[in-house]
Amino acid sequence: MDSQLKKGLIEYCVLASLVEIDSYGYQIVKEIHPHLEITESTLYPILKRLETNKKVSTYSKVHNGRLRKYYHLTDLGVASIQKFLQEWNDVEAVHYYIKRSVEE
């Protein structure tokens, strides 16, 4: 997939992976990987940005005698997913326009 397009989608994939249950870095990578290729280092800035924008909140939980950082989807994060889905109609309109240009 085009890297620019991927960049835009990853953020929503991360948010989507947190809808059901709070998760941690490695689990998020594993969950998204089948859909979009993502590495541990690409995830970091996205999580940081989501945290600064208050779309996710974080807390630490003890796991096997060490702390693990968990991410929790906030109301703002849910709203952001909804907005993205609504905007997708516009994307589809563009997609249709591009497709038509080749078909003619």
Next chain:
Amino acid sequence: MNRVEFIKELSNYLAYEVRPSEVHRLIEYYDEMILDLMEDGYSERAAVKKLGDPKQLAYEAAGIPTEVKVPRRFNWLWITMLILGFPLWGSLALAAFLVLLSIDIVIWCIPFTGACLAGGTIIGGVAASFTSPFVLFDSFFMGVTQLGAGMFLFGFGLLCMWLTYKFSAVFMNMHRNLMRIIRRNIFQRKVVQV
């Protein structure tokens, strides 16, 4: 490379590039990743290898464009031109270097002055205060004045020291920023990865 080596190397590369709180955060993130990978069945080495090169990760996090090796094309014409042009570019380069050096010296002058002032007045103040009893034998008025002046100097010195200490972070940051600007603009070739 094992986990500890990876973290050490990562923090070394990050040390002067990002804020300490950010260094801490990044290290916590990658440490957690390694431990989670190991719990998932990876060996320590494989886990570290999967994350990639710490230098690259650090530079990515700091927003420093990673250098891509562009072959240098030095032909004889270039070398001759460089030698012939040395009187021109050599003096310009020297001038630029000296200007930058003087900016750096100006930055350091301020805390240096503060520290000297603090040191001088504290030593002077202590000496004056402790020697004032001897003056008392001579004249009561002079002794009391010297004690007062000494204590005043001592207090002033302490104040200078405190101010210098408080503001030293500002100067350190100015110095660091200056060095970063120089490094980014002169020694790093800008290569943008698309």
